[in-house]
Amino acid sequence: MFKPYEVFIGLRYTRAKRRNHFISFISLVSMAGIGLGVMALITVISVMNGFEEELRSRILGMVAHVTVSGDRGALRDWPQVQRLVAAEPGVLASAPYVETEAMISFAGNANGVLLRGIDPAQEPTVAELTLNTTGTTLSALAPGEFGIILGRDLGLALGAKAGDKVTVLIPEASATPAGVLPRMKRFTVLGTFSAGMYEYDSALALVAMPDAQRLVRLGDAVSGVRLRLADLMQAPTVAQRLGQRLPYLAVGDWTRQHVNFFRAVRTEKTVMFIILSLIVGVAAFNIISTLVMMVADKRADIAILRTMGATPGSVMGVFIVQGAVIGVVGTLLGLLGGVALALNIETLVPWLERALHVSLWPTDVYYISSLPSRLQVGDVTRITGLALVLSLLATLYPAWRASRTDPAEALRYE
Template sequence: MYELLIGLRYTRAKRRNGFISFISLISIVGIGLGVAALIIVLSVMNGFQEEVRNRILGMAAHVQLTGGDGTLRNWQDVANPVLKTEHVRAAAPYVLGQGLLNYSGQVKGTLIRGIDPELEPGVSEVTKKIIGGTLDQLRPGQFNIILGWQLAAELGAQVGDKITLITPQGQVTPAGLVPRFRQFTIAGVFKADYYPYDAGLGLVALSDAQKLYRTGEAVTGLRLRLDDLFNARSVAMRITREHPGVVASDWTQENPTYFRAVEIEKRMMFIILTLIVAVAAFNLVSTLVMVVTDKQADIAILRTLGATPGSVMKIFVVQGAISGFVGTATGVIAGVLVALNLGTIVPFIERIIGTHILSPDVYLITELPSRVEFTDVGSIAAISLLLALVATLYPSWRASRINPVEALRYE
């Protein structure tokens, strides 16, 4: 195709007007910067989403099962067939209740989760989160408790101290309804790096929680761990369908507001940053219009040699598309390299400016997380190329409409 050859020659040719070359370079650089910025920002958002999700699921289950009345009787009869379900790797019972912790005049509301110390490590990473004591110390009948580090700090309590737990399930006496009190010994402290857990969760032995909340042999439900957390929705639906009377919920339903907010934010950032790419891509319009004006005599000669208006249009489409491709390819390479090496780049910038970009006291992380999803990279590249191609249509059409007689009159 001679249109492709001429378009490539025009792209490589040295401009008679240096300003046109400068504007062309600015257009390519603008596309590259926009594409790189979009890849880097989306990679950081993916990294943050994965980091927080892992912290949430470090103490939470992929799927939770309970009965229609909020309790599960004979949980072993439910656990045995559920463990045979595809993708399910482990199951553990739990009892969940509310309470008030009192220590030295400090009172804090908290969730109390009764767990089986032998089965719990299969469904959560609690053993990796404990920074004082061990999970084995939650022995039945000893009424030990493991608190989140922030909850313990707010109470001013340490490992070995005795605290009082007040439950809403009161006792009826001649004087009226009296709350139930029970003294617990702090056997450990965990750090999940997720505020709702660190500041509002206490772990006790399963049998101790059953006595405390008077559930008898029943439990609140079962917590399941899967081989892939993204199968949680389908597994929950399958269990609900195959086990009448069992209500299943997955991790996305337990934290709907957060994950919906992250998804909306990611979409909006994609749209906003795509506009930057669009602005840079449409700079090609002004570049190609000036190129068409500069090449009027050449276009007229091609027309007199037999080139059709369609062929002239193709020549300038090729020229603009190549500029868009070069800018997009440069942006993709730069964006992916920066996103993959943020762990090295950010500390270098912090050393230069002398401050932390991410304060661990505020964000609970010291490194900027980044995860490159190549589906995002492909989408960004495709949109950038499409915008560049659309930007070439008007200047190319204008070139095809040049009258050879008028163009050559003053040559």
């Protein structure tokens, strides 16, 4: 089989036992550095992908894809609005809601919350709620019963459980014989829900829509209508079309409400990619130092090759092959390690938490309760390509130095 002698000699230099063991050590360090950098890049970028996707799904499980609201927080002809939006292409479902800020107190504990009045029959079509194991369902929110379902962490903070009565206060005054007092009402806790995201589990409470209308004194009006789309990425387009059809109403979509948050996540992903790429860059510099020392160690061999007719380009090829082998092997090791770690990190993190008896992923800091990971082929390809390109570039200068070796000067003292 045809094999260029540059490849043969380069591979032989890579396998041969060298007189200078320090060069062998630096080669191994370079290989390990590239592997570590590639593994870290694949793992971290996969975690960032999973983090972004998990946040998006959990946020959009509670936030409507598109929201149509009335002037000054009151939408009176909402049944007609529902009929109009149902004819819009891409709209799967809609549900009315009443929303207001409130304070909930129980047993000396108080928390500010977002109180949302919902229609138990329509709300599941636009939001994804996982209720607790006590058997509570949204259908338990019967109009006139003044029941309330608390977020899981909100219930824990208040110390309230099913059957307890909590006091709900809203920032609107009511005139009474005792003077002007904040409007308040006693609600019975029916259970808790879990959205899987601390922001909502700690600050959201659900009540029946008629009860919220009575509390806020909206009459038959609602705060707005929430829409769920077949494709959430079409939310800006659908919102623009609805805004043109309903110019007298306020139409918003999830991208406007959370655009800065997701932009920050993407920026962080880019910055992490650049920072961790420096690990591969440092390993590439190690390849340069390895080959420079190799060139100095093999000056006599280079001179002999030149006197036998080898061209400067062939000498360059020998050392490019040697450096490329270091880069390819290190990249492949990092690729295998990174893919294995990214695919199993959701299992490894809980194991470490149990082994170390610490919480590595507190929900009140990181919004979500687990470390997600999503491995994307495009990211793996870019990271692998970056490592290979840097490794190849690192071989050019030492290989060029080797090609410039003067045979007579190199053999003078041999």
